Amino acid sequence: MEPTADVAVVGAGPAGAAAALMLAPDHRVLLVDRLDAAAPPAARIGESLPGAARRLLRDMGLWEAFLAEGHVPRHGADSLWGGPDLVSAESLRDLDGPGWHLDRARFDAWLRDRAVRRGAALVAPARLAGLARDGAGWRLVLIRHGRELPVRARFVIEAGGRAAPVARALGLARARHDRLICRWLHGRAAGEAGRSFVAAEPDGWWYSAALPGGRRVLAFHTDADLAAARETAGAAALLARARMQPGLSAILAATGFAPDGPPSVCAAHGGRPATVAGPGWLAVGDAALACDPLSSQGLLNALYSALMAADAVRAALAGEADASEEYRRTIGRVAHAYRDHLAAWYDLEDRWPAHPFWARRRTAGQGVGAAGRRPERALRP
CATH class of the missing domain: 3.30.9.100 (D-Amino Acid Oxidase; Chain A, domain 2)
Structure with a gap:
């Protein structure tokens, strides 16, 4: 008999693991990871987590456990941006307090372990090779150790990052904002x-x-x-x-x-799919909104979108027809604010307007982040 689940989460990075751990206590959740859980974790960049994540970790019931991991507080940032003078920003001035410099590989493994502890079934290493509608749900074909593993699920969460395997299987286009x-x-x-x-x-x-x-x-x-x-x-x-x-x-x-x-x-390019949700599926993390690293929002977006997705999936499984639409609106608001602030940050640097890297970003900001004007306050990355 083919394995069945209420929710199949394709991708076990921070967004996928966070969504799985929020849903696992009340639903049968299958968490699919392309990496072998027993293999040494691969080195990762993207280790900055802003202080605003404190609220999300509390909502996920992970705050005390996160503190016990001993990640290093991020006390401040220095930048040479928009001029030759060094600008320093201290975390004490942030209403959310200091963020953290993570051991990223350990953080990812910790989140995945928490999902399993809460009841998610981990399938690893495995990759998505096929996806098709099956009545009111889905039939997924995973490749594990060179063999096909068919799985049935009522709902699918796309958490495969910029590669977006679920969106590709559905034939959905993905907009790339830059290179x-x-x-x-x-x-x-x-x-x-x-x-x-x-x-x-x-x-x-x-x-x-x-x-x-x-x-x-x-x-x-x-x-x-x-x-x-x-x-x-x-x-x-x-x-x-x-x-x-x-x-x-x-x-x-x-x-x-x-x-x-x-x-x-x-x-490291920014990007979004044509849509972040549809009947019986939705996307989280980079699969829903890939952020430019300058924003330091990638991990925060992963956790936030996972929390919002868990609420939407619960509602959808309970029969609420507009759950996906509300999730689309939420991610749309996040994307709009992100693009506006990112354009403002890039607009601050105007020393090389003729160089392709900077000319592209000022052009991209027109109508999105008010390119060409200085922000009201001195934003710094």
Whole structure:
């Protein structure tokens, strides 16, 4: 007999795991992860979690358990953006308090474990190979250890990130807002964790932060089609370019940053599907709204959309016809606010208006984030 579930969650990153753990106590939830749960966790970037997540973690019943994980508080951020002067923002001035620099691989594994503890059935490693309507529900075909595993579910949650396997299986188009990529290094470094650094340059922008355990991340963001993307493909080239950047070079020298492997590269573009919900399915996290890393909203969006999705799925399973429509409106409001603020942040940097990276972002902001005007207050990444 084929396995059956009330909800199949395709993707076990933060958004998928959070949705699963919220639904598992009251429904049969199947959580599908393409990675082997027994394998060592892969290194990840995207380790910043803003203080506003405190409220979401409380709502999810995870606050005390999260604190016990011992992630490092993010005390503040420094930036060279829109001019040559360093701007510092202290977390004490944030109404939500300090955020955190996470051990991202450990955080992801912890959320997935919490979902399993609450009753979600984990299928890993597995990938979605087929999806079709089956009466009032769905029939999914998973590939696990090279063999097909058919599954039936009443509702499907798309949590597969930018790859969006459910949306692709449904034939839905996905809008890509830009061509941003992130090339990054982890390495050993002295210094206490708790602050991050962002700096603009003619072909993109840099990010660096001290991480737990005497480590640091160094990341460069640019567009995939620009020469800068090719020129920073190796660790030596990436480091050489970083050492030419004001402010960043001093940080790397003072901390003795030493990379412990080749650079990794990942997609960092913003984007949205044609729709985030339909009869019997909805999307969460990056699958619903992929955020530019400059916003530091990716993980926060993953948790928030998972909470909203859990409410919508409960309502849909209880027979409420407009549950998906309300979820679409919620994500639409989030997307509008995100795009408006992102455009304002990029508008602050006007030193290289003729360079393609910056010209594209000012053009993209027209009508969305009031490109060309200065925000009322000095926003800084």
